[in-house]
Structure formats: C-alpha cells, structure tokens
Amino acid sequence: MAEPTVIVVGNEKGGAGKSTLAIHIATGLLHAGKRVAIIDLDLRQRSLAKFFANRAAWTAGNGCFLPMPFEADLGDGKALAKADEAEQTQRFEAAFAASKEQADVILIDTPGGDTLLSRTAHGLADQIVTPMNDSFVDFDLLGTVDPVTLELLKPSIYSESVWEARKHRAITQGRTATIDWIVVTNRLAVAEARNRRRLEERMEKLARRVGFRMGPGLRDRVIYRELFPFGLTVADLSNEVRPVAVSLAHVAARQELRNLMQALGLDGGAINSPLDAAA
Incomplete structure (x- = not known):
C-alpha cells in the first residue's frame, strides 16, 4: 500500500485563513474520491474539527450523505496543549499512525504560532500550503x-522554519525527499494597486530565494463563512444540498476552489454542480 500524501497548512501568524483553506482542500479531496484523514493541531480553537462535527450533524439532521474524513482522536485539545512534550509527541504520533492506515491524504491544520506539534508536522510534510493576506x-x-526602500533583505522566521523542516526531511528520508512549498494569497480584497504590485515583486524575489511557488487562494467571500455552521463548502452544493440560495458569486467561488486544487497538483475536476448552470 502506498504511503499517504501529507499536506500541512501552515503559517505562524493567526488570521491568515489556514483553517478556511484546510476545510476547502479537505472537501475538495473528498469529492475527488480520496480517502482523507484530518489532524487539527490548533488545539485551542479546533476550527477544522468543529467544521466536520457540524457537517456530521447537518447531514444527519437533513437525511443526506456527504463524504467525511477520518479523524484520529487526539483527546481534549486544551488539556493536550498544557501537557508535557513527551505526551504531546506520543498522542500526535499515535494519531498520525492511525491516519496512515485509513487515508490516501493526511491533511494537518496547524496553529498560528510556533509549537512542538506544528514543527513535527512540518517535518513530515510532502506539501506545505501557506496562506497569507495581501499585505x-x-x-x-x-x-x-x-x-x-522596501527591498527584500532576508528570509524571516517562518521561512526559516520551513528550511529546517526541509533539512530534517532530507536527513531522515534521504536527499531526494523534498517538500513542495506553495504560498497562496488568501482573502484577496480590493487593494491599492501600487501596494499589491510592490508586494508581488517582493514575493517573486523571495520565492526564488527560499524555494516556494506561488498559487491562487480564496477571496474574502461571504459564502465561505455562511456555509461554515452547516459544515459545508461550495464543493458540496447541489440540488440536494442547498441550505442557502445559489448565485453567480457561488459559481465563481467554486471556480476559485478548482483553481486552488489544480495549483496544488490535486484533482479539482470533481468540484462541479448542476447548480453552476442554473445560477
């Protein structure tokens, strides 16, 4: 049996949209027919885990079926956050081992900060997806x-963390083992063109220097927040699953998700709905 692909959604800054991105990548993979395991390492907030708990409750309450991921039990997140490093490592390793038995893809959401478990997860990644706002x-x-001058001087703390993860992977798995790092600009809003151009120029320079590639993210759309309480994303909308009125904006949101999945090298073709034609 082939080893599962490990995707880590990471960025040490809070508010960049990591959980939103993780939710959409997970549902996109599920609709592509992949067996997905999730591990939510944001032990206090647990947005990814809460989303799929909402999904289970909504589908049960509405008598419909939607694909669900496997979620290994980490126990009480707040208690684990206060546990010593040995216990945290043991619980994570057990969850990761259980996930490997159940999944084609393991998706790990990390907190907005530097933690032991986040560093451990980064060292296991085949792909790191880093969302950032356009600022x-x-x-x-x-x-x-x-x-x-706003000229690029040097990589900063998170870039150094990814470098350490790459070095750890090369040491433990051999020089040919690489981590694909993709940075996506998330929550795009109307911005002053000159500021965005300056930012993009620095991003391109940094990408060449530290070795990431740039991809499309998700815009700041109401639909992404509107569907969260139901445990749904735009990938789920259909004639049977339609908790909100469908509009052209939802069709555009689904195309954004397709573009994101394709940029990650994942199957975005399954994110389709007859509602696209009807909207």
Whole structure:
C-alpha cells in the first residue's frame, strides 16, 4: 500500500485563513474520491474539527450523505496543549499512525504560532500550503524588507522554519525527499494597486530565494463563512444540498476552489454542480 500524501497548512501568524483553506482542500479531496484523514493541531480553537462535527450533524439532521474524513482522536485539545512534550509527541504520533492506515491524504491544520506539534508536522510534510493576506503585515513572517526602500533583505522566521523542516526531511528520508512549498494569497480584497504590485515583486524575489511557488487562494467571500455552521463548502452544493440560495458569486467561488486544487497538483475536476448552470 502506498504511503499517504501529507499536506500541512501552515503559517505562524493567526488570521491568515489556514483553517478556511484546510476545510476547502479537505472537501475538495473528498469529492475527488480520496480517502482523507484530518489532524487539527490548533488545539485551542479546533476550527477544522468543529467544521466536520457540524457537517456530521447537518447531514444527519437533513437525511443526506456527504463524504467525511477520518479523524484520529487526539483527546481534549486544551488539556493536550498544557501537557508535557513527551505526551504531546506520543498522542500526535499515535494519531498520525492511525491516519496512515485509513487515508490516501493526511491533511494537518496547524496553529498560528510556533509549537512542538506544528514543527513535527512540518517535518513530515510532502506539501506545505501557506496562506497569507495581501499585505506587508503577513509578508513580514516570510521575509524582511528594508523600511526605507522596501527591498527584500532576508528570509524571516517562518521561512526559516520551513528550511529546517526541509533539512530534517532530507536527513531522515534521504536527499531526494523534498517538500513542495506553495504560498497562496488568501482573502484577496480590493487593494491599492501600487501596494499589491510592490508586494508581488517582493514575493517573486523571495520565492526564488527560499524555494516556494506561488498559487491562487480564496477571496474574502461571504459564502465561505455562511456555509461554515452547516459544515459545508461550495464543493458540496447541489440540488440536494442547498441550505442557502445559489448565485453567480457561488459559481465563481467554486471556480476559485478548482483553481486552488489544480495549483496544488490535486484533482479539482470533481468540484462541479448542476447548480453552476442554473445560477
């Protein structure tokens, strides 16, 4: 049996949209027919785990079926966050081993900070997906710029963390073992064109320097938040699953998700609905 692909959604800054991205990648994979396991390492907030708990409750309450991931039991997240490193490592390793037995893809959502479990997960990744908002506030976690000229000076703390993860993987699995790192600009909103152009130029320079590629993210759309309480995404909408009115904006959101999946090298073709034609 082939080893599952491990996708880690990571960024040490909170508010960049990691959980939103993880939710959509997971449902996109499920609709593509993949066996997906999720591990939510944001032990206090647990947004990814809550989303799929909502999904189970909504489908049961509405008498319909939607694909669900496997979720290994980490126990009480808040208690685990306070546990010592040995216990945290043991519980994570057990969850990861159980996930490997059940899945084609293991998707790990990480917290907005530097933690032992987040570093461990990054070291296991085949692919790291890093969302960032289109601002220099988020860019600062990836690279440092000169405050006068805005020229790129050096990689910053999270880039160094990914470098350490790549080095660990090469040591433990051999030099040919690589981590595909993709940075996606998330929650795009109307922004001043000059500022966005400056940011994109620095991103391109940093990408060449530290070895990531750039991809499309998800815009700041109401539908992404509107469907969360139901445990649904735009990938789930159909004639049978339709808790909100469908509009052209939802069709555009589904295309965004297809573009994201394809940029990650995943199957985005399954994210289709007859509602697209009807909207």
